[in-house]
Amino acid sequence: MKNGFASNSVFAESKYLFGQRLSARNYDDLTACRDVGEIASYLKSRTAYSDFFTGISASAMHRGPLENLLKDSLETRSAKLIRYEMSVGKKFYRYFIMQSDIKHLLACVRLLSSGSGEKYIFTMNGFFSRHSELDLKSLAYVTTYRELLHTVRGTVYHDLLAEFEEGFPNPRSNLDIEARLYRLFYRTLREMAEQESRGGGREEILEVLRLQADMRFIVTAYRLIKMLGAGESYLRNFYYPELTHFTEKQADALLSSDGPDEFLRRLGESYYGKSFRRFPAQYIEGTADRILYEWHRKTITYSTNPTVVMLCYIYLAGNEVNNIIHIVEGVRYGFYPEKIQSMLIGAAD
Numbered sequence: 001m002k003n004g005f006a007s008n009s010v011f012a013e014s015k016y017l018f019g020q021r022l023s024a025r026n027y028d029d030l031t032a033c034r035d036v037g038e039i040a041s042y043l044k045s046r047t048a049y050s051d052f053f054t055g056i057s058a059s060a061m062h063r064g065p066l067e068n069l070l071k072d073s074l075e076t077r078s079a080k081l082i083r084y085e086m087s088v089g090k091k092f093y094r095y096f097i098m099q100s101d102i103k104h105l106l107a108c109v110r111l112l113s114s115g116s117g118e119k120y121i122f123t124m125n126g127f128f129s130r131h132s133e134l135d136l137k138s139l140a141y142v143t144t145y146r147e148l149l150h151t152v153r154g155t156v157y158h159d160l161l162a163e164f165e166e167g168f169p170n171p172r173s174n175l176d177i178e179a180r181l182y183r184l185f186y187r188t189l190r191e192m193a194e195q196e197s198r199g200g201g202r203e204e205i206l207e208v209l210r211l212q213a214d215m216r217f218i219v220t221a222y223r224l225i226k227m228l229g230a231g232e233s234y235l236r237n238f239y240y241p242e243l244t245h246f247t248e249k250q251a252d253a254l255l256s257s258d259g260p261d262e263f264l265r266r267l268g269e270s271y272y273g274k275s276f277r278r279f280p281a282q283y284i285e286g287t288a289d290r291i292l293y294e295w296h297r298k299t300i301t302y303s304t305n306p307t308v309v310m311l312c313y314i315y316l317a318g319n320e321v322n323n324i325i326h327i328v329e330g331v332r333y334g335f336y337p338e339k340i341q342s343m344l345i346g347a348a349d
Contacts, residue, residue: 010084010306014313017077018300020048022320027347030327031337039328040066049073063328070321077317079127081310091192092205092307093131096314098188100128102181104136105157109177112145113169133157145169160184175224179237186213186240204299204308206243211295213243215288218267222284226260245271293319293345319345 022030026047033039040058043049052073061069082093129136133155142148145168152158160180164173186209193205220238224230232255239251246254250270257263264284267276272291279290292315300312323344330340341347 008306010081010310011304013084014081014300014306014309017081018313018316021316022047022323022347024348027323027327027341027344028337030324031330031340033327033331035331036063036066036328037061039324039331043324052076063332066328067325070324074314074317074321075128078314081314082127085307085310090307091195092189094192095189095311097128097131097133098185101132101134101157102185104134104139105152105161105181106174106178108139108142108148110174112142112148113173115169156184156188157181176237182216183237183240186243190242201305201307204303204305205311208299208308208311209243210245211292213240214245214272215292216240217244218272219285219288221254222260222263225257225263232256247271289319289345297346297349316346323347 029046030039030042033042037059040053040061044053044056044058049070052069056069078096082096085093133152134157135151138151139148142151145165149158149162149165152161161177163180164177167173189209190206193202193209217239221230221235224235224238235255239255241251244251250266253266254263254270257266264276267273275291276287279287279294281287281290296312296315296319300309300316303309303312323346326343327340330343
């Protein structure tokens, strides 16, 4: 009974929060703002973000503090939903913890490989910090790769990162480490989904993961082929065969593409061909983001699986935060509202 109540709470709260999303009118008003302070004031007085501005003078806010507030609001809302998920003994909350861990690890690795000598400045919601395997305070003082390994000792990330110590940094260190971390991420999530779910519920969770993994692969592979001329053996590091809609034949064709144009042609003949033709964009990331948005937007409306609805809401809330950040940047650079609107995903829904 308690488990059922908590699951229903996840579902109901996710739906409630989704109902508080920005409207098309809100987006029109925001893109018409003249400066960052006006955007912050509007969010404080006219939207569901108002609670996060308590005690803050919105009209005096600058870009950095506003972006941090928006990101913190996303983590706070996510943490609230994840607590419900944890209360029924589900382990899928690890999705968000690992996602946060990987973000911080990659940021630290990039800083180390740059040789700038700067310290890594981290921010993390208290909930995520308490449940993370990482000691983020120690991570902030890391200045060498050896120190990074010492800091992550005893975590699931240590042995993986240790493989890259020799020769670090090299021109592909960051890419190689990112590929391995996300392989661990998707493998772990697939195992959790199969252990915790049954029948249609399990398949629906796996569908979320397949779509996200495939979009990450598509964007990364295209960029690597276009920018580095990467070949099949290297591209396989970024492909997740345990979570994909591609057939083996389709995957092999994409991985062996001779240049970016051939990759796009073969993508058009694959499982996602229709979707990429439906949402053409100047950059492949734009199309992939639109496909992800449309799937999560549709699924949150029709799914009855509390975990899936939670995953969809948090994805869509993240998209909304990204939209607001794009608006802030557009207003700062003096773009016309129409130009800013073209940079947003889902603003007209």
